[in-house]
Amino acid sequence: MWWRYYRQQVRLLLRQPKTWLAGGLMLLATLSFGVRFNAASLPPERLRPSALATEIKTLQSATTLDGLATAALRQDQAIQRGLRGSVAARRQAMTVYLQRLDLNFYDANNYSYPAVYYTDRSLNADPVRDGHFGVSRMLAQLAGIARVAPTLPQAWLDEQTFSQTLVRVSAVWLPWACLLAIMLIGGDVVVRDWRHETVTWALPLSVHGQLAVKAAAVLTLVAAGVLAFVGLLALWVMPQNGLGHGAIIAHYTGHKFAFDLLTPAQYDGWLAVLLGLMSWLVIRLLMLLQVLVRRTGLAVGLAAVLGLTALVTLVRDGGTVRTWPLWLPTTYLPVGRVITGAQGFWYSAARLTAAQAALVFGLWIGGVELGLWLAVRHAQHQGVMA
Amino acid sequence: MKALFRLNWQLVTHTRRNLWVILVVVLVAAGFVPAAQAQGLGDFTHSALMTKDTIKAAYQQVNRYVTPEQPQVRQTGQVLDQAWSAANVMYLGGAMDDAFNVRDGMTRLGAALVAGDRSGYPGLVELALPNRAAGRRLQLVSQWLIAQDQPVQRRVADSASALAQFVPLAMLCLPFLLVVVMADGWLTTARHASIQAAVPVGLPVQAAVALAVRSGLAVLAIAGAMGLVIGGGALVGGLGALRYPFTLSLGARLTAVPMWVNPVVLLTQTLLVSSFVGSLMLLLNSWCHNVWLGLVLGWGVVSVPLVFPAIAHWAWLPLAGLTPQAIMTGAVQNDGGNWALGLIGADGIMLLWSAGLLGWFAWRTQRLAR
Numbered sequence: 001m002w003w004r005y006y007r008q009q010v011r012l013l014l015r016q017p018k019t020w021l022a023g024g025l026m027l028l029a030t031l032s033f034g035v036r037f038n039a040a041s042l043p044p045e046r047l048r049p050s051a052l053a054t055e056i057k058t059l060q061s062a063t064t065l066d067g068l069a070t071a072a073l074r075q076d077q078a079i080q081r082g083l084r085g086s087v088a089a090r091r092q093a094m095t096v097y098l099q100r101l102d103l104n105f106y107d108a109n110n111y112s113y114p115a116v117y118y119t120d121r122s123l124n125a126d127p128v129r130d131g132h133f134g135v136s137r138m139l140a141q142l143a144g145i146a147r148v149a150p151t152l153p154q155a156w157l158d159e160q161t162f163s164q165t166l167v168r169v170s171a172v173w174l175p176w177a178c179l180l181a182i183m184l185i186g187g188d189v190v191v192r193d194w195r196h197e198t199v200t201w202a203l204p205l206s207v208h209g210q211l212a213v214k215a216a217a218v219l220t221l222v223a224a225g226v227l228a229f230v231g232l233l234a235l236w237v238m239p240q241n242g243l244g245h246g247a248i249i250a251h252y253t254g255h256k257f258a259f260d261l262l263t264p265a266q267y268d269g270w271l272a273v274l275l276g277l278m279s280w281l282v283i284r285l286l287m288l289l290q291v292l293v294r295r296t297g298l299a300v301g302l303a304a305v306l307g308l309t310a311l312v313t314l315v316r317d318g319g320t321v322r323t324w325p326l327w328l329p330t331t332y333l334p335v336g337r338v339i340t341g342a343q344g345f346w347y348s349a350a351r352l353t354a355a356q357a358a359l360v361f362g363l364w365i366g367g368v369e370l371g372l373w374l375a376v377r378h379a380q381h382q383g384v385m386a
Numbered sequence: 387m388k389a390l391f392r393l394n395w396q397l398v399t400h401t402r403r404n405l406w407v408i409l410v411v412v413l414v415a416a417g418f419v420p421a422a423q424a425q426g427l428g429d430f431t432h433s434a435l436m437t438k439d440t441i442k443a444a445y446q447q448v449n450r451y452v453t454p455e456q457p458q459v460r461q462t463g464q465v466l467d468q469a470w471s472a473a474n475v476m477y478l479g480g481a482m483d484d485a486f487n488v489r490d491g492m493t494r495l496g497a498a499l500v501a502g503d504r505s506g507y508p509g510l511v512e513l514a515l516p517n518r519a520a521g522r523r524l525q526l527v528s529q530w531l532i533a534q535d536q537p538v539q540r541r542v543a544d545s546a547s548a549l550a551q552f553v554p555l556a557m558l559c560l561p562f563l564l565v566v567v568m569a570d571g572w573l574t575t576a577r578h579a580s581i582q583a584a585v586p587v588g589l590p591v592q593a594a595v596a597l598a599v600r601s602g603l604a605v606l607a608i609a610g611a612m613g614l615v616i617g618g619g620a621l622v623g624g625l626g627a628l629r630y631p632f633t634l635s636l637g638a639r640l641t642a643v644p645m646w647v648n649p650v651v652l653l654t655q656t657l658l659v660s661s662f663v664g665s666l667m668l669l670l671n672s673w674c675h676n677v678w679l680g681l682v683l684g685w686g687v688v689s690v691p692l693v694f695p696a697i698a699h700w701a702w703l704p705l706a707g708l709t710p711q712a713i714m715t716g717a718v719q720n721d722g723g724n725w726a727l728g729l730i731g732a733d734g735i736m737l738l739w740s741a742g743l744l745g746w747f748a749w750r751t752q753r754l755a756r
Contacts, residue, residue: 032693054511058448115447
């Protein structure tokens with residue numbers, strides 16, 4: 001009976017045009033990412049030999065050089081030589097290049113980070129701290145790549161392998177896509193049954209069982225969409241840039257710009273756990289709201305308001321840590337950023353980790369499940385649910 | 387005709403999809419002021435600091451260790467030095483709440499950016515500086531502020547400053563919202579051939595009414611959203627300076643106009659963009675007969691100028707008009723190197739395309755009806 005009810009729910013959801021709209025949008029997103037954004041989004045700290053050559057030319061053409069300029073010219077030339085040399089020399093050249101980029105962290109008048117850090121218009125960006133974070137991350141990543149791929153393939157350094165692409169795409173966009181898909185597909189999954197009360201009352205399944213199966217059906221479709229997206233991305237990226245294996249994903253430890261490394265398996269494991277918890281929380285919250293207000297628009301509107309509270313609560317405030325947003329699930333919506341520690345760095349909260357995210361999602365799921373149980377009991381008491 | 391309008395109005399106000407759009411617009415507009423205040427949107431001091439850093443970083447690209455030998459590159463260094471010093475004055479003025487220095491810094495920075503952009507900044511490898519349009523905007527705004535002896539807006543603190551931040555955001559989202567509102571412009575009529583035949587006006591007129599009613603709904607939704615933002619701002623700090631300047635480019639030149647013109651421009655753009663999106667969606671309806679597929683295709687078309695900005699710079703395509711916020715600031719004209727493409731030009735081209743698409747749609751439906 002459970003299995004048949006589950007299949008029927010999936011079939012019903014598949015008949016809805018909005019399910020296909022969600023699928024179409026995901027396909028569009030995949031195509032635009034694969035065609036344009038993946039190749040375009042290279043790490044800003046990458047070594048650009050042309051910029052190096054220009055600087056060398058400028059310094060060489062100067063009639064007089066002071067001590068600082070002479071040292072810079074020698075260093076530039078050493079980096080250029082290193083790039084043409086053995087793998088060890090190349091790695092050393094890249095390390096020196098990254099360390100030179102980091103001068104701004106120690107000298108306020110040396111604007112040495114890539115231009116993007118100074119032109120970043122995102123709210124409350126801090127060029128020096130963000131630049132130092134970026135360079136430290138790249139140094140950690142370079143060490144990881146050198147260990148597992150000693151030839152230092154360019155695609156790995158440019159974060160274009162499949163594993164690294166998945167890290168970038170799941171930082172913010174993939175969880176948001178899941179969230180929107182769940183709201184689109186599951187926003188009316190309970191309210192729809194109110195129109196077929198006789199059918200619902202006749203089912204030999206408890207209301208709680210029906211709601212759990214409905215949630216599973218919605219999440220099955222969303223998971224299928226995510227897997228299709230990841231599969232297409234793999235088809236697009238892997239033949240050109242490879243898989244990218246081993247400990248190559250830099251993870252911020254939360255203290256003093258120190259990084260350790262994650263393997264793609266560790267990252268993907270956390271991603272699956274957190275996406276799963278987040279998705280279950282969202283669909284059950286939507287169900288609770290539907291049982292309470294019995295209107296699709298109002299339920300999704302309220303869920304959206306809860307989601308948008310992040311805009312008011314989660315503020316990067318010049319190093320000031322506010323602890324209470326750490327207990328809101330919206331803080332952890334950019335799941336990938338949480339796993340790599342970037343979210344914790346941005347909001348100066350070392351506790352903002354994947355484990356904390358799992359704990360907060362878990363606690364909220366507990367609360368929502370309890371609320372749903374009570375709301376269903378209340379509705380049954382009123383005689384509006386079977 | 388009146389009955390046809392009423393029928394269409396009832397249809398659009400009872401469509402769940404349109405109610406969703408209204409819900410989203412209301413939510414975003416109602417939460418805009420608190421969110422903007424919490425996130426520091428439009429914070430003048432932070433923005434001035436970032437501008438200062440951007441210019442200094444560019445200056446160090448050409449002048450880090452030595453003064454360049456080539457005269458052109460040396461001149462780039464000099465222009466950037468002037469721009470940095472002006473940005474510093476502007477930033478410090480903002481930090482110290484000194485209106486005179488802010489306006490003085492803005493004027494000098496604007497002039498330096500215009501001069502630098504004209505030269506093309508020879509010697510800069512990585513060019514990420516505010517463009518000529520941004521420089522001209524700074525000049526115009528500072529001239530206005532000096533003439534009116536007004537202080538600069540420092541953050542979202544009242545209706546006028548909230549509106550200044552909300553309108554560009556609304557313009558960015560406008561085509562996407564319009565695609566949803568216009569998504570079924572022809573489908574409902576096409577599905578009920580008997581009703582269609584009984585209406586005593588031709589198919590093109592029926593389509594025009596469908597388009598007009600949906601445009602009206604969009605205008606009302608946007609006007610309501612602006613009302614909420616103005617109300618939210620007024621609750622926080624009153625109406626503010628409704629004569630604060632903002633710049634727009636109607637033709638080849640940027641012009642400074644008072645802030646109260648901003649809502650008028652947004653509503654006019656809503657009408658104009660809805661004419662194009664509406665006629666596009668009518669045609670898509672007549673082809674694919676599916677509202678959801680039409681939605682995806684429509685969103686695909688309106689996202690082209692954002693995903694591939696270079697295509698939007700082709701003057702004879704209607705795509706530039708779909709990014710009114712970028713045309714108003716002169717960004718499209720600057721990047722595309724076509725300063726004739728102001729709001730009037732882009733909207734004119736978009737209207738021509740709308741007429742063409744409507745003609746195509748009328749020809750198609752009449753041929754199918756025969």
